[in-house]
Amino acid sequence: MLAQxxxxxxxxxAYASLLFLISVGLSVTMGLMQFANLAHGAFAMAGGxxxxxxxxxxxxxxxxxxxxxFLFSMVLGVILERLLYRRLYSASHLAQVLFTVGLLYLSMxxxxxLFGPGAQAIxxxxxxxxxxxxxxxxxxxxxxFTIIFVLIVALGLAFVVRWTRFGARIxxxxxxxxxxxxxxxxxxxVMTYAFALGSGLxxxxxxxxxxxxxxxxxxxxxxxxYFLLIVVxxxxxxxxxxxxxxxxxxxxxxxxxxxxxxxxxxxxYFLMIALLLIFPHGLVGRAR
Amino acid sequence: xxxxxxxxxxxxxxxxxxxxxxxADDLKIGLIAPFSGPSSDAGGPEMESGMRAYxxxxxxxxxxxxxxxxxxxxxxxxxxxxxxLAQELVTRDKVDVLAGHIFTPTAIAAGQVxxxxxxxxxxxxxxxSGILAKMPYTARASFTLAQTTAPLARWANKNGIKRxxxxxxxxxxGIDSETAFLQELxxxxxxxxxxxRVPLDTIDFASYIRRIxxxxxxxxxxxxxxxxxxxxxxxxxxxxxxxxxxxxxxxEGGMVHPAISMTLDxxxxxxxxxxxxxxxxxTAVNAAFVAxxxxxxxxxxxxxxxxxxxxxxxxxxxxxxxxxxxxLDPDRTMQIWREMAxxxxxxxxxxxxxxxxxxxxxYIRKLERKNGALVNVEFETFANVDDAGRQ
Amino acid sequence: MKAALIVAGWIAAPVLYMALFPDSLVLASQILLMGLxxxxxxxxxxxxxxxxxxxxxxxxxxxxxxxxxAANGWGEPLSALVLTMLxxxxxALPVGLLVVRGGSLGRLMITLGIATLVSEAANRASGITxxxxxxQGMDVxxxxxxxSYDLQGRTGFVYAWIVLTLGFLAVRSIVASPFGLSLxxxxxxxxxxxxxxxxxxxxxxxxxxxSAALAGAAGAVMAQxxxxxxxxxxxxxxxxxxxxxxxxxGVGRLYGGLIGAAIFMVVHHWLSDLDxxxxxxxxxxxxxxxxxxxxxxILGAIEKLRSRKQVAW
Numbered sequence: 001m002l003a004q005x006x007x008x009x010x011x012x013x014a015y016a017s018l019l020f021l022i023s024v025g026l027s028v029t030m031g032l033m034q035f036a037n038l039a040h041g042a043f044a045m046a047g048g049x050x051x052x053x054x055x056x057x058x059x060x061x062x063x064x065x066x067x068x069x070f071l072f073s074m075v076l077g078v079i080l081e082r083l084l085y086r087r088l089y090s091a092s093h094l095a096q097v098l099f100t101v102g103l104l105y106l107s108m109x110x111x112x113x114l115f116g117p118g119a120q121a122i123x124x125x126x127x128x129x130x131x132x133x134x135x136x137x138x139x140x141x142x143x144x145f146t147i148i149f150v151l152i153v154a155l156g157l158a159f160v161v162r163w164t165r166f167g168a169r170i171x172x173x174x175x176x177x178x179x180x181x182x183x184x185x186x187x188x189x190v191m192t193y194a195f196a197l198g199s200g201l202x203x204x205x206x207x208x209x210x211x212x213x214x215x216x217x218x219x220x221x222x223x224x225x226y227f228l229l230i231v232v233x234x235x236x237x238x239x240x241x242x243x244x245x246x247x248x249x250x251x252x253x254x255x256x257x258x259x260x261x262x263x264x265x266x267x268x269y270f271l272m273i274a275l276l277l278i279f280p281h282g283l284v285g286r287a288r
Numbered sequence: 289x290x291x292x293x294x295x296x297x298x299x300x301x302x303x304x305x306x307x308x309x310x311x312a313d314d315l316k317i318g319l320i321a322p323f324s325g326p327s328s329d330a331g332g333p334e335m336e337s338g339m340r341a342y343x344x345x346x347x348x349x350x351x352x353x354x355x356x357x358x359x360x361x362x363x364x365x366x367x368x369x370x371x372x373l374a375q376e377l378v379t380r381d382k383v384d385v386l387a388g389h390i391f392t393p394t395a396i397a398a399g400q401v402x403x404x405x406x407x408x409x410x411x412x413x414x415x416x417s418g419i420l421a422k423m424p425y426t427a428r429a430s431f432t433l434a435q436t437t438a439p440l441a442r443w444a445n446k447n448g449i450k451r452x453x454x455x456x457x458x459x460x461x462g463i464d465s466e467t468a469f470l471q472e473l474x475x476x477x478x479x480x481x482x483x484x485r486v487p488l489d490t491i492d493f494a495s496y497i498r499r500i501x502x503x504x505x506x507x508x509x510x511x512x513x514x515x516x517x518x519x520x521x522x523x524x525x526x527x528x529x530x531x532x533x534x535x536x537x538x539x540e541g542g543m544v545h546p547a548i549s550m551t552l553d554x555x556x557x558x559x560x561x562x563x564x565x566x567x568x569x570x571t572a573v574n575a576a577f578v579a580x581x582x583x584x585x586x587x588x589x590x591x592x593x594x595x596x597x598x599x600x601x602x603x604x605x606x607x608x609x610x611x612x613x614x615x616l617d618p619d620r621t622m623q624i625w626r627e628m629a630x631x632x633x634x635x636x637x638x639x640x641x642x643x644x645x646x647x648x649x650x651y652i653r654k655l656e657r658k659n660g661a662l663v664n665v666e667f668e669t670f671a672n673v674d675d676a677g678r679q
Numbered sequence: 680m681k682a683a684l685i686v687a688g689w690i691a692a693p694v695l696y697m698a699l700f701p702d703s704l705v706l707a708s709q710i711l712l713m714g715l716x717x718x719x720x721x722x723x724x725x726x727x728x729x730x731x732x733x734x735x736x737x738x739x740x741x742x743x744x745x746x747x748x749a750a751n752g753w754g755e756p757l758s759a760l761v762l763t764m765l766x767x768x769x770x771a772l773p774v775g776l777l778v779v780r781g782g783s784l785g786r787l788m789i790t791l792g793i794a795t796l797v798s799e800a801a802n803r804a805s806g807i808t809x810x811x812x813x814x815q816g817m818d819v820x821x822x823x824x825x826x827s828y829d830l831q832g833r834t835g836f837v838y839a840w841i842v843l844t845l846g847f848l849a850v851r852s853i854v855a856s857p858f859g860l861s862l863x864x865x866x867x868x869x870x871x872x873x874x875x876x877x878x879x880x881x882x883x884x885x886x887x888x889x890s891a892a893l894a895g896a897a898g899a900v901m902a903q904x905x906x907x908x909x910x911x912x913x914x915x916x917x918x919x920x921x922x923x924x925x926x927x928x929g930v931g932r933l934y935g936g937l938i939g940a941a942i943f944m945v946v947h948h949w950l951s952d953l954d955x956x957x958x959x960x961x962x963x964x965x966x967x968x969x970x971x972x973x974x975x976x977i978l979g980a981i982e983k984l985r986s987r988k989q990v991a992w
Contacts, residue, residue, distance in 0.1 A: 004498065011494035030784070087971055093783070094730070095974035098926040101919060102966025109324075109960030116586055118329040119516045121523075121551040131529050138501075140527045143494075211523070213491050214516035218326040223491070225791055225915070232788045258495035264458060264487035265799060273792045277777065280785045323955035332955065361955035364916070367813055367907035372705045379831055380702040393813030393909035400906055404830050416812045459802055459811035487799065 007137035008258045009251055014143035016250025017150035018212060021205035022223075023230040023242050024157070025077075025198020031237015032174050032194055035085065036093045039100040040202060040227055041220030042107035047073040047203025048215040049111065052120045062125050066207050073203020074196045081195040086188075104220055111217035119216040146208055153201070154243065161239050170194055174237045233275050235282025244283050248275070315353040315609065315616075318360060318377030320370055320398055321388035321412075325363035330514060330547050330594050331390050332359060335412050337584035338591060338598030342606075344580045350606045351614035358383060362394050370394035374401035384616050385410060387601055390594070392416040392460070399423035406618040408625075410604060412597040416464065417675060420644050425618050427625045427644045429604060430597035431564050431675075433461055434468040437511065437540055438677025439650040439670040440562035441472035444507065444538060451481035452538070453505035455496060455521070457512045458485035465511040465540055468677055481505040490517065493524035500535070501528065507536040510543060518543040519552055526555045536560060541664070544655055545592035549662045559655045561664060564648050565593045565634040568663040574633035590661070591633075600632050600646075635669075645675035693840045697833065704832035708839040708904060710944045712897045715843045717925045717936025718850055719893035724922070725931030726854050727886040728866030729779065732787045732918050733794030736774075737767045737891035739913030741898025743801065746814045746908035754820035760842070760899045767895025768888045775887030779880050791915060798913040813909035817902070828904060835904035842900050843937075846893050851933060853889065862886055927969055929976025938977055 026040040047069035054065040080103075088096050128145055131138045161167035169190045173180040180187050209215070213223065230249060234241030249268060256267030275283070319339075321332035339357060348355050358381055360373040370393070377383045378401055386402050386409040389395035395414040402409040402425045411428040420426055444452060454469060456462035462485065470480055482503045484496055500508060508525070512518045518539075525537060541563020549556045567578050567590035577599060581591040591599075607628060608621045622644075629638035637648045650673045653664035673679055696707060720734050744763030745756075753759060774793055781789050801808045808814055821827040826834040853859050865872040865879050873879045902908045911917060920943070928939025946965065950958035973980035 004502065007498060008495060011492070011498070015492045015494070036784075036787075084967070084971070088974070091970075091974040094724070094926050094930060095970050097730075098923060098974075099967055099970030101923050102963045102968075102970060104963070105959045105966060106963025109957055109963055112324070112328075113957060113960065116329070117324075117326070117331075117333075118547050119519055119551055121519065121553070123553060129527075131527075138528070142527065212520075214520050216326060216329075216516055221916075222326075225795060228788060228791070232784050236784065254492065254495050257490075258498055261484050261486075261496070261499065264485075264803075265489050266796065269792050269796045269799075273777070273789055273796075276781060276785050276789050276792070280780065280782045324951070324957070324959055328956070359955050361951045361958070364911055365811065365813065365909050366911040367909050368709060368901055368905045368912075371905050371907070372709060375705045375830065375832060376702065392811070393907060393911075396813055396815055397905060397907045401830065419812075419815070422816075460805050460809070461811065463805065463810075488802070489795075489799070 003136035004258075006135045007139065008255050010134075010137070010139050010147075011143060012251035012254030013247065014139075014146045014250075015212065015254055016246040017147050018205055018209050019226060019230055019250055020243050020246035021150050021153060022202045022209065023227045023246060024239065025195075025200075025202045026227050027231045027234065027236055027238060027242045028170075028194045028198040030231055031235075032170065033085075033089055033191055035089065036096040037085075037100050038097060038224060038228075039103035039107065039220065041223055042103060043073045043077055043199040043202040044206030044209065044223075045107060045111060045215065045217075045219040046076055046206070048206035048210050048219065049115055049120070050203065051207035051210060052115075052122055052215065055122055062122065062128070066204055069207035070200045070204040073206070074200030076203075077199025078192060078196045081192055085195070086191075089191075104224075107220055108217045111219075115217070117217060119214055120210065121215075122210050124211060142211055146212070149208065153204075157201075157239060166190075166193065229272050233272060233279075233282060235279075235284040238282070238284045241282050241284040313353055314356040315350065315605075316356045316358060316381060316383040316385075317605070318358050318374070318381060318383035318386050319388045320360045320362050320373050320377075320386065320394060322363045322390055323359060323361040326515060327363065327390055330545060330592050332361065332388070333586070334592060334594045335388055335598040337581055338412075338595030339602050340584045341577055341580035341591070341595070342599045342602035344583070345576055346602075346606065350609045351612075353609065353614055360388075362388075362391075365391035365393040367393045367397035371397040371401060374398035378405045378407050383407065385605060387598075388412055389414040392419060395419060395426075396423075399426050402426055408608075408616065408618055408621045410601040412601050413594050416461065425622060427604065427622070427639070429601040429646060431593070431648070432645060432677075433465040433511070433540070434677040435645075435648075435673050435675050436542075436563050436650055437465040437468045438472045439673060440509065440538055440540070440652065441469045442670065443562065443652050443668060444509075445473065445476040445478055449507050449536065449538075450478065451503075451506040452478070453481045453500050453503055453508045454483045455500070455508060455510045455512070456483075456485055457517060458487050461513075462486075462511055469509055469511075472677065486512065486517075486521075488513070488517070491520070493521050497524050497528045497530070500530065501533075505535060507538050509538045511540040512543060514542040514545055514548055518548055522552055522556055522559070531558065538562075541565075541653070542593065544664060545594075546590040546662075547592065549655060549664075550589065553662070556655050556662065557657060560652065561655070562650055562652050562670075563593060563664070564650055565596045566651060566653050566664040566666050567591050568653075568658070568665055569634060569651075571631075571633070571635070573631050577633040590663070596632065596634050600630075600634075600637065603630060603632070604628060640674055643675050647672055647674050649673065689844060693836070697836065701831060704836040705904075706944070706948060708832055708836040709901070710941050711836075711839040711843045712901045713921065713924060713944060714937040714940035715839075715846045715900075716894055716897040716921050717928070717940050718843075718846060718933070719890045719897065720921055720925050721930055721933065721936045722850050722853065722893070723886060723890040724925065725935070726859060726866065727862045727883055727890075728869075729883055729887065730783065730787055730922075731778070731790040732915065732922065733790030733792075733797075734890075734894055734921060735913055735915070735917035736790075736794050736797045737771060737894035738898035738901075738917065738921075739798070739801070740767045740770055740891075741895030742902040742908045742912040743808060743814065743898075744895065745899035745902040746817050747807070749817040749819045749903065749906075750814060752818075754818045756819055756822055756838075756903050759903070760896060763899040764892040764895045767898075768892040771888045771891030772884070775884040775891070776880075778887065779883040790918075794913070794915050794918055798910055798915070801913055802910055808908075808910075811910060813907050815907065817906045817908075819903045819906060828906070832904070838904065839900055842896060846896060847933070847937075850893070854933070858882070858885070923966065926976055927966075929973075929978030929980075932976075932978045935976050935978050942977070
């Protein structure tokens with residue numbers, strides 16, 4: 001009984017780690033830039049395709065393909081932020097929705113053009129295959145790898161946000177943009193860097209996700225609701241909020257499907273709606 | 289209204305709505321299927337390649353009429369879109385026959401247009417039982433889920449496989465195949481070790497796999513949409529080591545068609561499935577079809593059950609046009625189709641005159657690597673199965 | 680004079696269209712219905728300032744309501760239309776009460792969540808709705824007992840036109856009424872409106888209910904003219920599409936939804952005919968261009984041009 005519970009929770013945490021890794025960048029855009037970004041999943045998809053391409057066409061190993069996916073999505077993020085996103089920072093949320101829906105269509109169309117409409121898959125190296133036994137239950141090696149990978153990334157991110165000058169600038173810009181500009185922070189530059197980092201993380205999340213979530217051209221639309229939910233439930237602009245929200249979504253969803261399969265995805269959506277009503281500004285967010 | 293005015297209006301409508309001017313003698317087929325979006329991988333292009341493979345083998349002209357395929361994109365199961373496309377194909381493009389349909393709702397919507405306009409329609413996929421009753425001018429060249437799943441349960445009974453756990457997607461086709469499988473299982477006094485219906489938005493199958501592990505079944509029967517769901521499930525099945533624990537995977541054949549098994553690679557090997565078509569079917573007719581199809585498909589991919597549905601629909605169309613010397617009278621055409629029997633790449637097939645569904649062999653296959661490629665190797669045949677899964 | 684011109688235009692346009700494009704009436708009636716749907720969303724987004732990513736729930740309730748009535752022996756279209764509007768409104772009341780509690784992003788997510796729940800519920804209840812196979816067996820009686828649904832779609836077109844016109848008149852008088860003005864006050868500054876004694880949540884909920892009833896009307900007529908209903912009519916995809924249509928045309932301007940629906944659907948139809956496989960790329964580029972060039976929609980851009988001209992004078 002207990003062993004099964006632990007197993008289900010571990011599965012849920014692995015799933016949550018992925019969701020967090022992809023969504024944390026969206027929290028930055030929605031919190032820092034106040035940007036209604038519906039196209040965030042496109043960066044994750046780009047990372048996923050880059051990973052597949054690096055492994056299949058360039059013959060690289062999985063571990064080498066992950067940083068390439070990160071870099072690729074990051075560069076893509078910088079280009080799009082500089083060229084397009086920044087033109088709409090001062091526009092209404094609705095215009096931003098229109099723009100990002102367009103970007104969504106474009107990214108899906110380009111994915112079909114470049115990689116075909118079918119789903120992609122990768123072959124994990126042997127050391128990531130199989131099962132390991134822990135706490136009297138089984139966990140797949142890849143899930144364990146995902147949890148550890150994201151844990152390291154999250155700690156690194158926490159360090160950057162909490163203890164570096166760049167992190168302080170981000171926090172300041174999120175909290176009070178006018179004051180940040182007033183004390184001489186180049187908020188423009190902070191935004192570009194933050195956007196780049198967020199896109200890169202989404203990219204590596206997409207690359208890790210090929211195994212657990214799959215990858216096809218409809219990826220950014222299919223998972224859009226999940227990414228948005230995690231950010232809005234967690235509280236846009238925060239780093240800890242999406243982490244909490246991802247854990248809640250991942251664990252409750254996985255456990256709900258295990259213990260009450262009849263309810264299917266209802267469990268999670270009911271929980272989300274309840275959380276949104278109880279915490280209208282997110283778990284750790286504030287009213288703006 | 290003056291002639292120039294009319295002409296301008298026509299030009300305008302060509303510009304705005306993309307209407308294609310008609311050439312009187314062409315035999316026009318209006319193909320409604322997903323050409324964009326997530327269902328297009330084994331959707332419209334697959335059907336079109338199947339049709340083109342037929343034309344490559346048999347020539348693109350029948351009884352003096354050249355075949356023209358007009359493609360219409362219906363990316364999702366939206367009946368309003370399908371009805372609009374079918375109506376325009378009939379009234380503006382003046383097609384001789386409607387065809388296509390991955391999804392049941394689009395088939396029903398276009399079927400209403402076919403009924404109202406008395407234009408014959410050929411369904412190339414859409415596998416829900418019983419939808420043809422209200423469409424007198426429609427015949428289905430594909431299969432039904434009851435037809436392909438019941439034999440798999442029969443095979444499991446015959447081979448003494450006990451304690452089968454069923455996993456199906458929680459939507460109408462999934463429930464159709466679950467019902468067909470369980471009914472057949474119970475005929476031998478067998479019963480399921482457990483049954484789960486998986487929501488269509490499932491990403492992570494871990495919880496369901498754990499449920500299966502808890503029951504320790506002898507085999508798992510699965511029917512999931514032939515997309516990333518099928519793929520994610522088979523991957524999770526392997527990841528959890530269920531195959532190594534001696535649990536057999538029995539799948540509805542659509543789950544392991546070439547586009548899926550190609551990306552799954554070694555993870556899918558050993559899957560036992562039942563279906564009416566495998567590209568490995570050892571006949572001359574099939575060899576010619578596979579070779580022709582590969583010249584059209586992306587990356588030289590082998591044809592799936594959807595492609596063979598399109599190929600056989602062309603066979604039916606050619607037969608009807610030939611017998612009427614170039615004409616396509618709706619009632620006569622339906623009469624011809626009802627009585628048709630022929631050698632398809634899938635094997636011998638004929639029509640059930642009452643249901644207008646195909647009676648065909650269903651094969652039990654095992655996914656193996658053969659000359660470097662993954663193929664479903666047929667090893668047992670259930671002959672002449674009808675649309676309800678009866679022999 | 681201007682009013683007379685507008686009335687003449689509303690009457691002349693459909694007649695002219697029927698004469699010019701007799702083979703594209705089904706497309707046109709679907710544009711009209713999507714226009715009505717977008718108009719209902721405009722009442723909510725443009726006038727009340729409540730953005731929704733789940734408005735298709737009410738379109739779908741209208742569609743399934745009309746569909747279920749027609750499949751179970753009540754094929755009279757007009758009474759079914761009124762009845763389904765009522766059902767959509769009743770369902771919208773509790774939903775509206777929940778939605779208006781949220782913040783602006785929260786509202787988007789709550790509507791999205793509810794939309795997902797409702798469409799999953801409709802999929803599950805396949806015994807009633809037909810689930811993924813669609814609702815079959817609809818038998819819609821001729822309009823007024825006289826006009827049956829022809830292949831060309833003339834009856835459907837006129838029907839859609841009349842329902843759209845009535846819906847448009849309704850929305851126009853709602854937004855000009857004291858109630859409509861109070862909605863706009865809330866949109867501009869909810870805190871001030873509340874301070875002035877406006878019952879903010881009650882007003883927004885009522886706007887939500889009215890908007891849902893109109894969306895239900897669009898869905899009902901769509902179902903009656905298509906004679907099949909499937910899950911897409913409840914889907915998040917449709918919710919997003921209708922929002923995009925409204926944004927292309929311009930929010931808060933009555934005609935924005937109609938213009939947006941016409942442009943989006945004609946362009947979509949045209950592109951997917953020209954290039955059935957890659958039309959998404961082109962429509963993506965068009966939307967990005969539209970957002971950059973006309974962030975307030977086409978009507979917003981025209982207004983801007985006009986005011987610039989006036990300044991130049």
